[in-house]
C-alpha cells in the first residue's frame with residue numbers, strides 16, 4: 466500500500482504541480498480544495514484515477530478535516546489552500562482573512578486533535594517571501610522581521626505566526642516554508658506572467674505597473690515543488706525554510722524576455738508591446754530571499770534557468786489553449802487593486 470499525503474489547495478497553481486510530483490514519487494495523494502475562482506480542474510485533468518482522490522472541502526471545515534485526517538492517516542499535509550492575489554486583497558481583503566487566517570486556525574485545530582493520536586503526520590505550511598515586505602538591499606534570511614505591506618502578505622504573515630505558535634505551545638510537528646515568486650504552467654492569468662502570455666497570444670498590449678522596475682526573485686514552480694519534497698523528507702520540525710532561486714528580475718525585464726521567447730514560436734501582433742499603467746497601492750519595490758539554509762542543510766538548490774523556465778511556460782500556454790477558455794474572461798482582463 467502506498468503512503469498517503471494530503472495537499473490542500475491542490476486545484477490551484479502550485480498545489481496541482483506538487484500533486485503531479487508526489488504521484489511520480491510513488492505516494493497516494495488526497496487533494497482538498499474549496500473550488501474557488503482560482504482553482505481549475507484542467508490543472509489535473511490527465512491524472513490517473515489510481516492513487517489520487519479529490520475532496521471538495523474548505524479548510525475552515527474543521528470537522529470534515531478531522532475526519533479526512535483520521536481516515537487517511539497521511540504522512541504529511543502540505544497546506545497550499547489560500548487566497549493569493551495581492552490586487553484582489555486590496556479590493557476584497559475579507560476573503561483573505563477568512564481563508565488565510567481563520568482557515569489556517571481551523572486547519573491547525575483539526576491537526577492538533579489529529580496529532581494526539583497519530584504522531585507521525587507532519588504539517589508543511591507553504592508561505593511567501595512577501596511577509597518580509599520591501600527588501601531594498603540584500604536578501605532576507607529566516608530571521609528577518611516580518612513587515613507585510615498588503616492585506617495578502619499580512620494574512621500570510623498571520624498564518625505563519627499561528628503555525629509557529631502552535632509548534633511552541635502545543636508541540637505540533639509543523640514546518641513553514643517561505644518561497645519567492647513562482648512561474649510556470651497552470652498559473653491563473655490574473656498573475657503577471659500568464660497575463661502577459663495571454664496578451665501576447667491575443668495581440669493585446671502588455672500592462673506593466675508603475676515604472677516597471679519592481680523586482681522579484683522568480684522561481685520555476687517545479688523547483689519550488691522539489692524543494693517542498695525535500696522539506697517533507699529532511700526538514701526539521703519547528704523550522705522555517707526560505708525557498709528561492711537567488712535571481713531577481715524586474716517586471717520590464719520579464720516582459721522583454723517573454724516578447725523575445727514568444728517571437729521565436731509565433732508571429733507577434735502589432736499591439737504586442739509594453740504599456741505602463743497606474744501602479745498598485747503599497748506595491749513593494751523588491752523581494753529577495755537568502756536561501757542559504759535550505760541550500761546547506763537540506764542540500765537543495767533551484768536548478769531551472771529563467772530563459773528555459775519561461776520557454777517551457779510559454780509553450781505550455783501555447784499548447785493548452787483550452788486552459789484560458791476554462792477561465793471566465795473577466796477574471797483574466799479585469800484590472801483589480803486600482804483604488
Ligand SMILES: NC(=O)c1ccc[n+]([C@@H]2O[C@H](COP(=O)([O-])OP(=O)(O)OC[C@H]3O[C@@H](n4cnc5c(N)ncnc54)[C@H](O)[C@@H]3O)[C@@H](O)[C@H]2O)c1
Nearest residue numbers: 474476477478479499501503504523524546547564592647
Ligand atoms: N504563486 C506564488 O508565486 C507563491 C509564492 C510563494 C508562496 N505561495 C503560496 O503558495 C500557496 C499556493 O499558491 P498558488 O499560487 O498555487 O495559489 P492559487 O490561487 O493558484 O491556488 C490556491 C488554491 O487554494 C484553494 N483555496 C483557497 N481558499 C481555500 C479554502 N479556504 N479552503 C480550501 N481551498 C482553498 C483555491 O480554490 C485554489 O485552488 C499559497 O499559500 C501562496 O500563498 C505562492
